[in-house]
Amino acid sequence: MEDNVVLTARGISMTFPxxxxxxxxxxxxxxxxxxxxxxxxxAGKSTLIKCLTGINDFEAGEIHIEGISxxxxxxSTKDAQEVGISTVYQEVNLCPNLSVAENLFIGREPMTKFHxxxxxxxNKRSQKIMDELGISVDVTQNLENYSLAIQQMVAIARxxxxxxxxxxxxxxxxxxDDEEVEKLFVLMRNLRDxxxxxxxxxxxxxxxxxxxxxxxxxxxxxxxxxxxxxxxxRVKLVAAMMGKNLDDLAEIQKESTEDVSKNDxxxxxxxxxxxGTIKPFDLDIRKGEVVGVAxxxxxxxxxxxRAIYGADKASTGxxxxxxxxxxxxxxIDAMNLGMGMLPDDRKAEGIIADLSVRExxxxxxxxxxxxxxxxxRAKQEEIADRYIDLVxxxxxxxxxxxxxxxGGNQQKVILARWLATDPDFxxxxxxxRGIDVGTKSxxxxxxxxxxxxxxxxxxxxSEISEMLRTCNRMAIMRDGEKVGELDHELTQENxxxxxxxxxxxxx
Amino acid sequence: xxxxxxxxxxxxxSLFLPVMSIILVMAVNIIHDIAVGANPFSFFxxxxxxxxxxxxxxxxxxxxxxxxxxxxxxxxxxxxxxxSSSSGTDISVGSVMSLCASFCCMLLAGYGVSSxxxxxxxxxxxLLAGILLGVVCGMFNGTLVAYFGIQPMxxxxxxxxxxxxxxxxLCNDLIVYVRxxxxxxxxxxxxxxxxxxxxxxxCILVIAILLKKTALGMYIQSVGINSKASRxxxxxxxxxxxxxxxxxxxxxxxxxxxxxxxxxxxxSNNIGLYFEMDAILAVALGGNSLGGGKFxxxxxxxxxxxxxxxxxxxxxLGVSSTQAPVFKAIIVILIVAIQAPPLKAYLKHRSNAKQLxxxxx
Numbered sequence: 001m002e003d004n005v006v007l008t009a010r011g012i013s014m015t016f017p018x019x020x021x022x023x024x025x026x027x028x029x030x031x032x033x034x035x036x037x038x039x040x041x042x043a044g045k046s047t048l049i050k051c052l053t054g055i056n057d058f059e060a061g062e063i064h065i066e067g068i069s070x071x072x073x074x075x076s077t078k079d080a081q082e083v084g085i086s087t088v089y090q091e092v093n094l095c096p097n098l099s100v101a102e103n104l105f106i107g108r109e110p111m112t113k114f115h116x117x118x119x120x121x122x123n124k125r126s127q128k129i130m131d132e133l134g135i136s137v138d139v140t141q142n143l144e145n146y147s148l149a150i151q152q153m154v155a156i157a158r159x160x161x162x163x164x165x166x167x168x169x170x171x172x173x174x175x176x177d178d179e180e181v182e183k184l185f186v187l188m189r190n191l192r193d194x195x196x197x198x199x200x201x202x203x204x205x206x207x208x209x210x211x212x213x214x215x216x217x218x219x220x221x222x223x224x225x226x227x228x229x230x231x232x233x234r235v236k237l238v239a240a241m242m243g244k245n246l247d248d249l250a251e252i253q254k255e256s257t258e259d260v261s262k263n264d265x266x267x268x269x270x271x272x273x274x275x276g277t278i279k280p281f282d283l284d285i286r287k288g289e290v291v292g293v294a295x296x297x298x299x300x301x302x303x304x305x306r307a308i309y310g311a312d313k314a315s316t317g318x319x320x321x322x323x324x325x326x327x328x329x330x331x332i333d334a335m336n337l338g339m340g341m342l343p344d345d346r347k348a349e350g351i352i353a354d355l356s357v358r359e360x361x362x363x364x365x366x367x368x369x370x371x372x373x374x375x376x377r378a379k380q381e382e383i384a385d386r387y388i389d390l391v392x393x394x395x396x397x398x399x400x401x402x403x404x405x406x407g408g409n410q411q412k413v414i415l416a417r418w419l420a421t422d423p424d425f426x427x428x429x430x431x432x433r434g435i436d437v438g439t440k441s442x443x444x445x446x447x448x449x450x451x452x453x454x455x456x457x458x459x460x461x462s463e464i465s466e467m468l469r470t471c472n473r474m475a476i477m478r479d480g481e482k483v484g485e486l487d488h489e490l491t492q493e494n495x496x497x498x499x500x501x502x503x504x505x506x507x
Numbered sequence: 508x509x510x511x512x513x514x515x516x517x518x519x520x521s522l523f524l525p526v527m528s529i530i531l532v533m534a535v536n537i538i539h540d541i542a543v544g545a546n547p548f549s550f551f552x553x554x555x556x557x558x559x560x561x562x563x564x565x566x567x568x569x570x571x572x573x574x575x576x577x578x579x580x581x582x583x584x585x586x587x588x589x590x591s592s593s594s595g596t597d598i599s600v601g602s603v604m605s606l607c608a609s610f611c612c613m614l615l616a617g618y619g620v621s622s623x624x625x626x627x628x629x630x631x632x633x634l635l636a637g638i639l640l641g642v643v644c645g646m647f648n649g650t651l652v653a654y655f656g657i658q659p660m661x662x663x664x665x666x667x668x669x670x671x672x673x674x675x676x677l678c679n680d681l682i683v684y685v686r687x688x689x690x691x692x693x694x695x696x697x698x699x700x701x702x703x704x705x706x707x708x709x710c711i712l713v714i715a716i717l718l719k720k721t722a723l724g725m726y727i728q729s730v731g732i733n734s735k736a737s738r739x740x741x742x743x744x745x746x747x748x749x750x751x752x753x754x755x756x757x758x759x760x761x762x763x764x765x766x767x768x769x770x771x772x773x774x775s776n777n778i779g780l781y782f783e784m785d786a787i788l789a790v791a792l793g794g795n796s797l798g799g800g801k802f803x804x805x806x807x808x809x810x811x812x813x814x815x816x817x818x819x820x821x822x823x824l825g826v827s828s829t830q831a832p833v834f835k836a837i838i839v840i841l842i843v844a845i846q847a848p849p850l851k852a853y854l855k856h857r858s859n860a861k862q863l864x865x866x867x868x
Contacts, residue, residue: 057856057859075856311738311739330738330743331738331739331740331741332741332742332743335741341739343736343739348733348735348736349733349735349736349739350736350739351733351736352728352729352732352733352736352737352740353732353733354728354732354800354801355725355728355729355732359725359729363725363729363737363740363741363742364740364741366722366725367740367741367742368741369722371721371722371723371726372721372722373722374720374721374722375722417740
């Protein structure tokens with residue numbers, strides 16, 4: 001093992017039923033580096049990480065860890081922690097109703113000599129740990145009082161305090177806003193300087209370049225290569241991930257916006273609100289129009305959509321759909337008026353994890369038909385096949401459980417579910433979150449295509465650039481209120497300014 | 508190679524373990540019969556036998572298991588749906604059985620009458636009223652669980668403790684006997700076949716057709732797996748959960764009538780006693796997760812008959828009825844343990860390790 005190397009994996013192979021998930025993959029992590037693991041959905045990133053952390057039982061290959069002679073094979077995350085590999089996932093796996101200190105020491109509480117938990121000692125030690133990492137929190141407060149970013153940092157602090165040599169961060173930034181991401185980066189750099197080797201999995205290219213030292217790229221379960229960050233500019237990275245040359249996302253240039261201003265009105269909301277989450281707002285969407293909703297996380301973007309769709313029943317206001325007064329008290333009412341909504345939290349509100357891809361696709365269509373008009377099996381299969389093909393879902397078969405698919409493919413299944421209902425008005429809430437560049441551009445193209453067919457779309461995204469590419473108009477949200485609309489000179493700068501609201505916060 | 512893959516296919520079959528369990532119980536019978544020198548297949552023997560009360564009927568241990576297991580099998584249908592949709596159990600079914608039986612007998616005998624041979628109201632009125640009361644109980648449970656968001660165990664605890672008492676109230680604290688042949692038939696024999704077997708078969712058939720021909724099965728599983736996502740996709744999650752409790756009450760009502768007809772009386776304190784536990788056990792033996800979501804109705808029904816088979820076997824082995832629960836517990840522990848995920852994972856791990864070692868050598 002060369003100097004400075006903390007973890008090497010050689011020739012890792014792993015097969016899932018019907019799929020070669022990893023074949024002969026090498027990976028090397030050095031001390032004090034942040035190493036990005038990149039690849040499209042299904043490229044094998046998660047599988048590789050699960051091999052390292054003992055969740056997957058790989059079939060061939062060896063893992064070596066500094067300070068341990070002979071190959072290491074973990075059979076559980078606990079084994080992995082014992083050899084110094086800790087993982088922090090996108091979803092924070094801590095207890096929100098316990099204090100920060102309790103979360104740090106859960107399962108290994110310092111004891112007094114009477115074998116009771118030594119609260120004073122662990123509060124003091126916790127504060128010290130957090131101070132050293134430069135995280136300013138009161139460790140006696142419950143974790144739920146802090147933002148998701150802080151919670152994530154607590155999870156990292158816990159991992160680090162357990163003497164980890166290798167820290168794996170699996171999509172830690174997916175639910176964080178820019179400022180929070182920056183805080184997380186400070187912590188990551190801090191840890192790097194302390195000699196921890198960090199594996200960073202993300203879909204955000206900018207973040208890779210902001211914080212990483214080295215990149216390993218996987219594609220279709222195979223190693224494409226390992227590169228120092230300076231040798232792999234963005235365009236080349238994307239090309240490496242996709243296996244073809246693609247000038248980043250520039251390919252989808254919005255064709256000269258079609259003039260939709262004379263089209264009929266599809267959705268027309270007046271004074272719609274939901275008590276406690278969104279203040280009364282007006283919104284018009286014409287047929288064939290793509291309206292973006294921009295704002296920071298928690299600014300009421302999703303809530304605006306949910307009030308229209310009836311996911312949260314509107315407490316005031318009126319809604320007209322295609323010119324007719326509509327009464328919507330639950331999602332099925334909205335669906336019967338030709339709406340569909342892809343929610344932002346795929347896991348909690350999108351997928352039905354234990355059902356098959358086929359069942360997930362036909363679910364909404366079946367719900368629209370009603371319980372007693374079951375779609376015949378042959379018809380179900382035909383629909384599933386058609387949409388698996390249309391949105392290119394990568395799945396072993398249509399009877400595969402959706403939970404076995406990668407995140408991006410799960411998202412495509414949900415998209416297929418709505419397309420199968422042939423909606424006139426589709427709400428897409430963060431459809432591209434946590435999915436790879438290739439799928440992102442496919443979804444954006446699809447949005448433009450659907451609009452071209454005369455469907456109306458409400459598109460919510462944290463990435464302003466992708467909305468700029470697709471939207472005719474944007475609604476600006478701030479603090480639970482719709483504060484304005486932008487319909488011309490849609491540029492990154494203008495949108496940022498509008499979101500910030502006059503303050504000179506953003507550069 | 509081919510042979511192995513067939514075996515793997517059998518092992519992968521969703522009913523593999525429930526079926527194995529019941530085969531295991533049968534094997535015990537065969538071994539016992541051989542040990543005592545009886546015909547090794549006497550367990551499976553079905554003969555026609557002349558009786559004084561019922562005329563010529565089918566007779567045999569299998570028939571006995573199918574007959575006695577009917578009530579639990581009927582209850583297990585409803586329980587499976589409830590567990591799937593709400594990740595909880597309806598512990599009131601035994602008490603509701605008793606309440607429905609009491610109500611039915613009270614109507615048939617007339618209020619305050621403790622024993623009758625003539626019916627006060629037409630039979631069909633009594634039966635339907637009893638079953639309808641079961642539906643009402645189910646709706647009550649369903650409202651509490653689906654619309655008030657009360658935990659299923661707590662919500663159904665109300666009727667679990669109250670229903671028997673209400674039954675006694677209806678029967679004026681008496682055991683009401685309805686010694687009328689037309690009422691006795693539901694727990695007796697229809698031709699040569701025990702009527703409860705026919706009733707259970709009809710219940711199973713109806714629900715199977717419902718699950719096959721409508722989207723009910725997918726709706727229930729979808730709501731059980733992720734009710735929030737189901738709602739966004741247009742399902743009325745609350746109404747679906749409500750419906751499963753309603754069905755569970757309906758089946759409790761039917762089971763109550765059968766149990767009552769068997770003894771041609773409404774013994775409030777004893778009808779359906781502990782049946783809720785057997786019904787839940789049947790669901791678990793059928794390989795269903797009590798955490799809800801995907802369900803396997805056939806498994807639950809096999810589970811129900813497995814429980815009865817264990818009981819009948821123990822009696823055949825000469826275990827006294829007071830000791831039987833101990834042995835039943837041991838067998839249940841074994842059956843549940845072989846289905847437990849940690850044990851499965853351990854076995855799989857071992858066989859993998861064996862393969863790896865074999866491959867290296």
